[in-house]
Amino acid sequence: MTTRAWWLVVLNFVLPGSAQVLAGNRRLGRFGLRASLTLVTAAIIVGVIYLFWPEAVLTVFTNTIGLWAAAAVLAFYALTWLVLTVNTLGLINLRRAAPGARPIIAAFSAALMVVVCGTAGYGAFFATSASGFLSSVFVAGPSEPPVDGRYNILLLGGDAGADRDGLRPDSMSVVSIDATTGQATTISMPRNLEDVPFSAGSSLGALYPEGYGSIDGCDVSGGCMLNAIFTEAELKRPEYYPNAVAEGSSPGVQATLEAAQGITGLTIQYFVLIDMQGFSELIDALGGVDIDVQNRVPVHTDEYFNKVLFWFEPGMQHMDGYHALWFARSRHGTSDYDRMQRQTQMQEALLAQASPANVLTKFQGVAAASSRVVKTDVPQGMLGYFVNLASKTKELPVISVPLIPENGVDPEDPDYSAIQAMIAAALEPAPTPTP
Template identity: 40%
Template sequence: MRHSTATRGLTDPVRYPANAPAQVRTKRAFFLLLLTIFVPGGAQVVAGNRTLGRRALAVTLTCWGLLLAALVVYLVDRSILLSLVARPSVQIVLAVALLVLAVGWLLLFINTLAIIRPKLLAPGARGILVACTVAALIGTSGALGYGSFVVNEGRQTIGDVFATGPAFDPVDGRYNIMVMGGDAGEGRDGLRPDTMMLFSIDADSGKTAVISFPRNFQSAQFAEDSPMRQIYPKGYNCGNECIMNSLYKDVTDNHADLYPESEDPGAEAMMDAAEGITGIKVQSYVLVDMAGFEKLIDAMGGVTVDSGGWVPFRGPERDDTFVRTRWFPPGQLELDGAEALWFARSRYFTTDYHRIRRQQCLQQAMMKQFNPQTVLTRFSAIMSAGEELVDTDIPQDQLSSFLGLADKARQHPFERLTLGAPDFGTSSDRFSTYPDFDQIRARVDELLLTASDEAPEETTAAPETPESPAAEDGDAGGTGDDASEPAAEETTAEAEPSKESESIQGWADSAPTTQPDGSPITEEYLIELEENGREDILSLIADSNAECSA
């Protein structure tokens, strides 16, 4: 009996394939390869070193258990998972673990080939086996190795972008971050942030209020403890030179000594001004480079917005016209990075307040579309773009909580307020030139209440569109390259509403959607209007482009 059992063991084709038929040896080889792909360690348990196989299976089951647990957490509250993987300590552990798994899986494939003994196979089957093994290695060990590289690259990028230091707590239940966008490219006299917004996010719900500061906002007040009060005790008021977007450069060039411990005195001063104007304690800043912004949009695969009107932008030269202006039509737009930058920055035939609204809309769209699926599928490109995009004093330890908060924020529309037209009258009221700070703070308090869990069921929303087609001096026209004009050369005075547009024969005094004869408005028609010098009609048509949704 013992002899018979031993004899049967030696003839087992799985463990002893030498005496098996060629067809059986081929089936055995691919069976063991499939086991190594889908159940690492299985081939060793069935036909090789069982001790090695059991250990590999234990690792395999542990990994599947962790993945299942992560899936459950993701489905229950994915903000917890996002917060966890954003921690630098977790990232380095994950990068090392992925690398170890990649090497371990590679060794299992090598061991599986030794168990298979390819020399026992027919030449044709041997070639197919080698090709399949190489493909399997690339899809398993190769993918894990690349994953380790990407995670470590992301960890290094986060270390380069974000500051060191402990995370900070919310103030009155909210995180308040100053976001500025600008560039200091060729033709610009230092950096002047063209976009200035204060984001106030409810720490529990993620409901977000966005307060936009027009570039030409004057007499900005400073926080009570700000060193800038030594220089401007009555606010940043020295005439047209002291508009808000010039403050960054002024402090950087002339008053950096007031912030001896800061790496970016200009940004600190901007935070102090935002706090003094709104009464909100500003905790941190994000400075966005516009060139990096373009790369980030491309890394995300573009962004989609719904535009309420025709938006002009600087287009390529054409042989049949001297006009360089081109137009984004109303409706859903799928924008790449360069197009999104134009959409956000264009002031042709409109005002700063129109583009502020579009910028708010674009940020909402980016927030909604910057989801976990996008991050996972485009992680490397996003990290690369992010390193060139952002300068911030937000600490690395804060990122974990902020990612979870951003995931909640995507579920709510932004509550918006612009400290100028249309939320404080029209352009002709010149609120940005002569701001009423008591009125601003009252409106800010209302806004924060709306963007909180304590908001009443019915709230009075601020008007979403400008009340008139008024344009600021220097804001209308389609022949200049708006994205590259020096901000210092732009006038700060606000013009009276155009009377000419109110008496254009055949047109209403609101943004039209058709030509006077009832035919649809087209880009060719708009180009023809500009060729004929009818900027009055173009301003009327473009007036609705502040209407936008994500």
């Protein structure tokens, strides 16, 4: 009887339902077998589809409906396996097994039940958590097609400090991604660009046809620079963008997006706004970030920069969220352009290190932090496409185009035609070598 007991336990684990078909309730066994074979067949089909069309599979599992369906299926199988395992223990009849084998068989069966049912149960919990995360961060709007073969995304990072009139972005860049190859180009825009043009049809651009604040000034304190556009539209002229909030954006974001289009000459489909006050939480949730520090960067203990707590020394440094935020934002002793380069470096490091495996293993923390610090109008329907595209992006070097004096850009008197020509040249695909 001991050998029979072991066989039934193993059969129940390898092919749930088979133990009942051989030695118990055949009706229950056939139900379990059909359920098990259906799951195996479905997994094989999904795997084959992923090999040839990964975007389709990723699209299903990066939207709330697909995740809720996956959660329901996993919960069903967890319950089914639980019932079959308990029933198998009844078929074994431990009293008839060898006395020394009874506790081992019982413990082994319980362990297998915990592994199988626990894994399925956790998968269901994970899927429902992911669904909630997607609903809180991503919108349900329509997808946008690529323009000239590219997706262009505006990245904004800022905070509403006590000394500021509303939120004012400190970090502004456009990430342009080749829709086929995944090649990414980062265009970093300094916050102090002046006479900023707006794209055609811009609501705020109608008020400043010659560039932002170029004739009669603007309606915010601190200078009519690029980062002031957000504040003016958000706090002073929200009526210029009456549909922004309903579309998952805000007046400040929309105005800044139109300005970024005017600067770069690109059509920008989506935006991502990161609250820098919570940015450190996201990095901590990912387990930190590795940065190759090029020059010494100070960390201060007071707002007047009188005391240096310590320095980031040149070389590879593993930073937690607090120190990564200091590294990206510190400007004392360096220029705004040095800071832009560090922020670009931080973006590239996060892109390289935020692997799917890393995100999945730390999902709860990443999801909680992201839902608090990230706002975007990227629709759920595009997530599968972008996740697949990101896997290609990670395999290629990121091209950087900082709009800084070293590249011929004078922020006080910028030549926007020259800037657009420089960007267009950077985005031009490399010629295919002739054989």
